[in-house]
Amino acid sequence: MSKRIILFPQDKGGIGKSFVATLLHDYLVDASLRVKAFDLDHANSTFCRLVPEAEFINTDVDRDRLGVLDRIVHVLPEVDVVLVDNRASGGSKVLEYLDDAQLPEMQAELDCTLVFVVIATDDKDAHSQIVELLDSHGERVKWIVAKNLRGSESLEIFDQSKARKRLEALEAAEIDIPCLTEVTRNRLQAANLTVGRGRSAEKLHLLDRSRCTRFHEQMRVEFSKTGKLLLP
Numbered sequence: 001m002s003k004r005i006i007l008f009p010q011d012k013g014g015i016g017k018s019f020v021a022t023l024l025h026d027y028l029v030d031a032s033l034r035v036k037a038f039d040l041d042h043a044n045s046t047f048c049r050l051v052p053e054a055e056f057i058n059t060d061v062d063r064d065r066l067g068v069l070d071r072i073v074h075v076l077p078e079v080d081v082v083l084v085d086n087r088a089s090g091g092s093k094v095l096e097y098l099d100d101a102q103l104p105e106m107q108a109e110l111d112c113t114l115v116f117v118v119i120a121t122d123d124k125d126a127h128s129q130i131v132e133l134l135d136s137h138g139e140r141v142k143w144i145v146a147k148n149l150r151g152s153e154s155l156e157i158f159d160q161s162k163a164r165k166r167l168e169a170l171e172a173a174e175i176d177i178p179c180l181t182e183v184t185r186n187r188l189q190a191a192n193l194t195v196g197r198g199r200s201a202e203k204l205h206l207l208d209r210s211r212c213t214r215f216h217e218q219m220r221v222e223f224s225k226t227g228k229l230l231l232p
């Protein structure tokens with residue numbers, strides 16, 4: 001397929017969805033792809049704040065008005081990749097939209113591949129959501145697992161889970177999200193910068209720019225492990 005719709009389907013807050021989405025946005029732009037990004041979080045809009053060119057779609061609407069999400073499909077002719085950062089709490093509406101629009105079943109007609117990026121942590125709720133997504137979408141989509149290692153070097157719950165074995169059977173790509181020094185992460189948040197943009201931001205100290213440069217390279221290596229899942 002020549003296009004990608006990349007969606008972060010979990011709606012568990014605080015697991016790093018928006019951070020990983022910004023890292024992925026940096027990677028795709030560096031690959032010279034035409035990227036259209038969307039932020040569905042009306043409460044925080046973290047992704048829009050860090051990636052100002054992202055477009056906001058308000059999904060805090062009745063279910064019969066979820067057609068507002070048609071926008072992520074309508075832009076396909078103009079871009080290579082559509083990147084969608086889901087909202088925390090109530091993000092299940094996106095899944096309802098996918099079923100209503102029959103998007104997984106229409107991938108061939110739309111000339112696109114639907115990719116789910118799930119965040120693996122040792123948070124039991126986040127893990128349960130991965131299981132639910134596997135039950136509902138399984139072979140209907142492609143999968144990328146981003147292991148958020150911010151709190152530890154391994155994820156015991158996920159690493160030993162049946163969900164991981166199911167994802168392996170679906171040929172999911174698995175990448176590590178290492179820990180970025182907290183002080184630099186906070187300064188990026190305060191300055192509304194992604195890691196990629198932090199490499200050359202004069203408002204950041206040289207030490208922070210250096211950390212951003214090294215972290216950005218680490219993520220380039222990690223994202224490259226996904227092969228053709230991300231790059232059309």
